[in-house]
Amino acid sequence: MTKISRLKNNTIYFDNSATSFPKPPAVVDSVVEYMTHVGANPGRSGHRLAAEAGNIVFQARKTISEFFGVKSPMNVIFSSNATDSLNLSVKGVLCQDDHVITSSLEHNSVIRPLKMLEEKGIINITILQGNDIGIISESELDAAKKNNTKAVIINHMSNVTGIVQPVKEIGKWCKKNNLIFILDCAQSAGIIPVDLKADNIDMIAFAGHKGLYGPTGTGGLIISDSFDVKKMSPLKEGGTGSMSDKTVQPNFLPDMYESGTLNVAGIAGLAKGIEFLNNMPEKLKSVQLHKNTLQKYFIEKAFKRIGGFKSYSAPSGLGVVSFTIDGLSVSEITRKLSDDFDIMARQGLHCSPLAHKRIGTFPEGTVRFSFSVFNTITEVDTALEALKMIRDGK
Numbered sequence: 343m344t345k346i347s348r349l350k351n352n353t354i355y356f357d358n359s360a361t362s363f364p365k366p367p368a369v370v371d372s373v374v375e376y377m378t379h380v381g382a383n384p385g386r387s388g389h390r391l392a393a394e395a396g397n398i399v400f401q402a403r404k405t406i407s408e409f410f411g412v413k414s415p416m417n418v419i420f421s422s423n424a425t426d427s428l429n430l431s432v433k434g435v436l437c438q439d440d441h442v443i444t445s446s447l448e449h450n451s452v453i454r455p456l457k458m459l460e461e462k463g464i465i466n467i468t469i470l471q472g473n474d475i476g477i478i479s480e481s482e483l484d485a486a487k488k489n490n491t492k493a494v495i496i497n498h499m500s501n502v503t504g505i506v507q508p509v510k511e512i513g514k515w516c517k518k519n520n521l522i523f524i525l526d527c528a529q530s531a532g533i534i535p536v537d538l539k540a541d542n543i544d545m546i547a548f549a550g551h552k553g554l555y556g557p558t559g560t561g562g563l564i565i566s567d568s569f570d571v572k573k574m575s576p577l578k579e580g581g582t583g584s585m586s587d588k589t590v591q592p593n594f595l596p597d598m599y600e601s602g603t604l605n606v607a608g609i610a611g612l613a614k615g616i617e618f619l620n621n622m623p624e625k626l627k628s629v630q631l632h633k634n635t636l637q638k639y640f641i642e643k644a645f646k647r648i649g650g651f652k653s654y655s656a657p658s659g660l661g662v663v664s665f666t667i668d669g670l671s672v673s674e675i676t677r678k679l680s681d682d683f684d685i686m687a688r689q690g691l692h693c694s695p696l697a698h699k700r701i702g703t704f705p706e707g708t709v710r711f712s713f714s715v716f717n718t719i720t721e722v723d724t725a726l727e728a729l730k731m732i733r734d735g736k
């Protein structure tokens with residue numbers, strides 16, 4: 343195998359659905375700024391630095407609530423990642439004998455908490471299969487609904503194929519049937535605009551470290567202005583810096599769900615990641631256009647140049663491409679991409695075994711290229727050349 347030598351900064355990173363890299367410089371700068379000049383714990387002490395830390399967190403809440411169309415910044419609950427937020431919503435909302443509807447394209451961050459509750463005899467689950475690519479319909483929802491159905495939990499954008507569920511229609515259906523609608527926006531946040539009010543969504547779980555370009559260890563749950571918080575119990579209790587004379591958990595947002603010291607450095611970076619998106623010429627439209635250009639180019643050229651190439655994602659998608667090459671294992675492809683060409687991609691099931699069962703790629707999985715706004719056509723061309731060489735055994 344010919345080894346293409348690269349400078350470190352010529353590394354090609356196509357694993358942005360796992361976490362985006364690189365981050366915009368302002369994200370890195372704000373983390374360093376907080377760590378160097380502020381450093382204090384927000385909401386705990388009365389001194390100047392604690393107030394500055396509190397202001398960083400509040401401004402970030404404001405930026406995030408505006409980004410997702412929520413009036414109150416206090417409805418933004420910070421967490422460590424999308425998994426954390428999904429666990430809070432699943433375990434906080436679902437009670438004994440509740441029924442929940444979900445889809446075959448869910449990540450294990452949804453399926454595993456649900457299955458754990460099911461195994462304990464607490465809830466029942468219906469997993470909708472959707473059409474041949476997993477998109478669910480109103481008639482399927484109608485057929486799944488029971489008298490004890492409490493919530494619908496759906497992955498907005500598949501981390502395996504990139505397909506997007508019809509959120510507006512699902513939201514309308516949930517509202518009509520008086521059900522709680524929880525949307526997993528781990529992949530869609532920062533790519534597809536989401537408006538909780540307009541789309542009748544009760545809460546969205548997001549990862550701060552993927553399409554929002556924040557640091558790892560950031561994420562959150564955004565609760566709609568109209569959601570009654572009595573319907574969701576906290577997952578953890580503890581110190582909030584508020585009502586310290588009381589030995590019971592505060593019952594107001596965000597403290598109710600936000601015990602323990604926050605990741606202020608990460609939150610500072612996350613706010614800058616969102617500002618970076620807000621400052622793009624046409625905001626998320628620019629992001630979509632860029633990612634779709636790379637995706638379409640990659641899929642179309644790969645079909646022509648690489649024998650045995652199979653794509654499980656559409657050329658019209660927004661930067662998530664799952665593929666296989668006949669005769670080569672997915673782990674062999676990504677190992678060679680990394681070792682011989684310095685191209686970072688992910689192989690396997692991407693924590694979504696049910697999605698692979700749905701699209702027929704279980705248990706081997708796929709290779710996944712996931713693009714960010716920093717990737718280029720030149721990088722895609724390099725990857726196409728690398729895949730061709732791997733395919734030809736050179």
Ligand SMILES: Cc1ncc(COP(=O)(O)O)c(C=O)c1O
Pocket residue numbers: 359360422423424425426448449451497499500501526528529548549550561
């Ligand atoms: C659809 C989906 N949901 C949830 C998650 C979990 O995100 P996190 O790693 O931030 O916990 C992921 C991660 O890839 C995902 O793709």
